[in-house]
Amino acid sequence: MSPHLILRVVSKLLIPMIVVFGFYVQFHGDFGPGGGFQAGVIIAVAVILYALIFGMDEARRAVPPIVVRYGAALGVLIYASVGVATLFMNGAGEPLNFLDYDALHPDQGHHTGQHYGILLVELGVLTTVASVMLAIFYAFAGRVPDIPDEEW
Amino acid sequence: MDHTDLTQYLDYALIAMLLAVGFAIVRLRNLFAVAMLTGVYSLLSAAWFVSLDAVDVAFTEAAVGAGISTVLMLGAMLLTARESEPAGAKRHWAALAVVVAAGAALFFAIPDMPVYGDPNSPANSYVGMDYMTSTPNEIAVPNVVTAVLASYRGYDTFGETVVIFTAALGVMLLLGFGTGRREEDEDEAPGKAKVKAGKAGKKEDKA
Incomplete structure (x- = not known):
């Protein structure tokens, strides 16, 4: 039934680890190299690997193109709404600034607001980057029905 | 610098490999090999960025350049031919003159560049240093x-x-x-x- 048994078994083991590594890169971005851009690409790569091994139809069933389309816009929306939220959450008398994360949390001593802001903003970047990379991949790979066997 | 930094030989080796891969990309006609070699080119430059202590840039280059771009190139290749048409053997003298002039201008500009790791270079002296000193107090992110x-x-x-x-x-x-x-x-x-x-x-x- 499947001529690529080894590829299938190995990639089934690898794909969850790639996704976990993507989230590690996302949430460890404050301490080491990485952040939303890199994590988004890594998570998109996991789905692309799935599509390459198991076929486009299976990948579309796992991550439907409509999710990808909405995700790309949702990430920008998350980022922008963090900025708008800081406009409304600022204390009385303070100047209102777009993306001024200090307004998100009253604890100025530990810069909790900054940490929340960076976390939320990076989440928006992750959503947009992962969705956009997948959208571009779907747009390219969706034009051929499936990878023909002689291409392997 | 008084003592010779041994990592510079690593940089030279990586740049030489980049040059070799670049020539191979230009010369090869098999598009699959070219797509794979562009991935190799990105991985080599990522390794070079690590050697230059630009870890975040290296990470992005490895993920985007070697990962996504290669897959997209292969996806685009599936829609087209596997071999490129042989280009005409005409010599474009005007193009050669432009390339030589631009290259000579770049070499002419090299002595004006700051030394690698120079603390007084523009990148290290003005706003860059400001970020380095105020990040622990204002953001508290390592x-x-x-x-x-x-x-x-x-x-x-x-x-x-x-x-x-x-x-x-x-x-x-x-x-x-x-x-x-x-x-x-x-x-x-x-x-x-x-x-x-x-x-x-x-x-x-x-x-």
Whole structure:
């Protein structure tokens, strides 16, 4: 039934680890190299690997193109709404600034607001980057029905 | 520097490999090999960035350049021929003159560049040092790159996110949504497709 048994078994083991590594890169971005851009690409790569091994139809069933389309816009929306939220959450008398994360949390001593802001903003970047990379991949790979066997 | 830094030989080796891969990409006609070699080129430059202590840039280069770009190149290659047409053996003397002049200007400019790791270089002296000193007090995030990217330069990163979103919009307008319904794409009149392409091109220009 499947001529690529080894590829299938190995990639089934690898794909969850790639996704976990993507989230590690996302949430460890404050301490080491990485952040939303890199994590988004890594998570998109996991789905692309799935599509390459198991076929486009299976990948579309796992991550439907409509999710990808909405995700790309949702990430920008998350980022922008963090900025708008800081406009409304600022204390009385303070100047209102777009993306001024200090307004998100009253604890100025530990810069909790900054940490929340960076976390939320990076989440928006992750959503947009992962969705956009997948959208571009779907747009390219969706034009051929499936990878023909002689291409392997 | 008084003592010779041994890592510079690693840099030379990596740059020599980049040059060799670059020549191979130009000379090869098998598009599969060219797509794979562009991935190798990105991995080599990522290794070089690590050697230059630019870990975040190296990470992005490895993930985007070697990962996504290679897959997209292969995806585009599936839609076209496997071999490129042999280019005509005409010698473009004007192009050669432009390339030689630009290369000579670059070599002429090399002595004006700051030494690698120079603490007084423009990148290290003005606002860069300011970020280094104030990040622990204002953001309290260990990775200064993240602090600059997400907080100090939050506007720029927002703009970048919008640019990425716009890129996806352009690709989707040109190539469709990739939902597997090819009949709709083919039924479209060619004139309609052209209008769409023009719109997407304008968007790219704005970005």
